[in-house]
Amino acid sequence: MLKRSIKITFRLNAKEQQSLVKQVNKSGLSQEGYLRSLINGYVPKELPPPDYFSMTRELHSIGNNLNQIAAKANTTGHIDKTVFQYEANRLRKAVQDIMEAVTAPERRT
Secondary structure: OOOOOOOOOOOOOHHHHHHHHHHHHHHOOOHHHHHHHHHOOEEOOOOOOHHHHHHHHHHHHHHHHHHHHHHHHHHHOOOOHHHHHHHHHHHHHHHHHHHHHHHOOEEOO
16 A cells, blocks of 8 residues: 555646746656645755766865774874864764755755
């Protein structure tokens, strides 16, 4: 059985349909998903630019490198742990901020 068993049908004119298709394509969602977001009080954001994913991969790579440095430093004992932790937290926050700014839906006002 479907999770959503209630079907709603409504009509649009050509201009409204073109606008809906344009907005749906920008969001990368299905029409149903786009409309559900609107109903739930959120305006879906546009898909991020292609560079977004390469940038986040790069940031994750930097994070992995920091982890490797930390592991090596733990064995040799030659790192300031407070500075490393601060930098690791900055990196984590930057990745979070980028993802939120680009992909999180905004509450409708």
